[in-house]
Amino acid sequence: TTARLTIDARFPIGEVRRRLFGGFVEHLGRHVYDGIYEPTHPDADEQGFRRDVLELVRELGVSMIRYPGGNFVSGFRWEDSVGPREQRPRRLDLAWHSTETNEVGLHEFADWLDKAGSELMLAVNLGTRGTLEAIDLLEYSNLPGGTTLSQQRIDNGRQAPFDVRVWCLGNEMDGPWQLGHRSAEDYGKLAAQTAKGMRQLDPSIELVVCGSSGAQMPTFGEWERVVLTHTYDEVDMISCHAYYQEHDGDIDSFLASSVDTDRFIEAVVATADHVGAVRGSDKRIDISFDEWNIWYQTRFHDVDQLSGIDNWPVAPRLLEDVYSAVDAVVFGSLMISLLTHADRVASASLAQLVNVIAPIMTEPGGPAWRQTTFYPFSITSRLARGEALRVQVEAGTIETAKYGTVSAVDAVATHDAETGAAAVFLVHRGRHEPVDIAIDISGFGDVELVETHVLHDDDPSASNTLEQPDRVQPRPLEGAHIEGGILHVTLPPIAWAALALKRIG
Ligand code: AHR
Secondary structure (H helix, E strand, C coil), X not given: CEEEEEEEEEEEEEXXXXXXXXXXXXXXXXXXXXXXXXXXXXXXXXXXXXXXXXXXXXXXXXXXEEECCCHHHHHCCHHHHCCCHHHCCCEEECCCCEEECCCCCHHHHHHHHHHHCCEEEEEECCCCCCHHHHHHHHHHHHCCCCCHHHHHHHHCCCCCCCCCCEEEECCCCCCCCCCCCCCHHHHHHHHHHHHHHHHHHCCCCEEEEXXXXXXXXXXXXXXXXXXXXXXXXCCCEXXXXXXXCCCCCCHHHHHCHHHHHHHHXXXXXXXXXXXXXXXXXXXXXXXXXXXXXXXCCCCCCXXXXXXXXXXXXXXXXXXXXXXXXXXXXXXXXXXXXXXXXXXXXXXXXXXXXXXXXXXXXXXXXXXXXXXXXXXXXXXXXXXXXXXXXXXXXXXXXXXXXXXXXEECEEEEEEECCCCCCEEEEXXXXXXXXXXEEEEECHHHCCEEEEEEEEECCCCCCCECCCCCCCCCCCECCCCCEEECCEEEEEEXXXXXXXXXXXXXX
């Protein structure tokens, strides 16, 4: 089969903001303890952080990292996580039926981020706490000094403020599983009050209000409308969360998951713009896609197995999904969807980072390795620069049970006007035949190929494990070449690819 694509720097979508390549670290399972932090590991630094993990996080190229939850945040008292370690309380984490030791807290995590070269994004607890506690945390974090809370931060070792720019007003407040879950009406009022108070303290922060936990939520759409009606003037972004998996062997629908991401984003943008129109407001609300990934929620019942009044383990193995080559292809296509909406998706966070539905896995006392999904993230984060460009795609179609007729090929491009560097990101959803793709890049002028990567495996279920950490890796895309302004590539079935171009002369 064949496909024809046209890319032109005159079809810009919007700037590729670095925050699109964010991550998420939740106190959950072995993410923090026995993940990023393992003081007894031979490769631990003086603070107990694993150097090998830090190196992989830097290689992944994550910009801003959301912390400390997730569902965890809705039962969290931030004060527990600061001050002398030996005085920090041990608490129950009801969301994940675990014990939180608070050995790693705000200061330690901020130190880790400094080492990782990433920015801190904080979520406040609006499930079981309220406006005052959120303002207190903001004061503790961002006020230079002169008050009890800011002095506490200084006494706890941080003279300069953390200067946290982006704040989430709670987590998944539409979800019945959330501690303190409430109606859109009640949450909208609480979020608006909290946002106002936080802005009274620091008007320069950016605020994210909770949207839906997924487009499949029964309240989806109406939740956004009601919440934004209360908070429109007070917030900058509304969140989207989406997780995908293969259901009942329906691989075609799974491979088309990014169609759902596209529709989800477009529906939230439409709803936000509707609220703006009703209010006669010029202000535009952007999206913080602050949880996205592949997650086999039906395959892993580990959390449900944790129960009992006397069973609250520290750092149990939870949500340790092992990703296949197919998962990585779908994952890459989700990144294409985010870039395709770079005009309205201001920020996004891959959920999560280490051990817990993660691109990086670790073994206690042992090695750290890259899951299959590591590669599309690290390559896209490194190559997508400048502006995202709309790609005209003419390709065959695939019938899917979930999303109807979808294109067999999807793509997005980026172009950096300053350096002339360009990149093309492609997904081939077809399962049986390779596809020959002719990409008209004549609009770029004289360019040459500098890098090609294809992620595909003849065994789509192949994965990277402790025993075989490098089983699935991207390879150079053989045969890719430019002739007369046309870039020719052949993609195998079920493949994700990235190509980098540079201006000649
Ligand atoms: O990322 C795992 C969980 O998924 C998060 O804690 C929650 O926000 C979402 O439901």
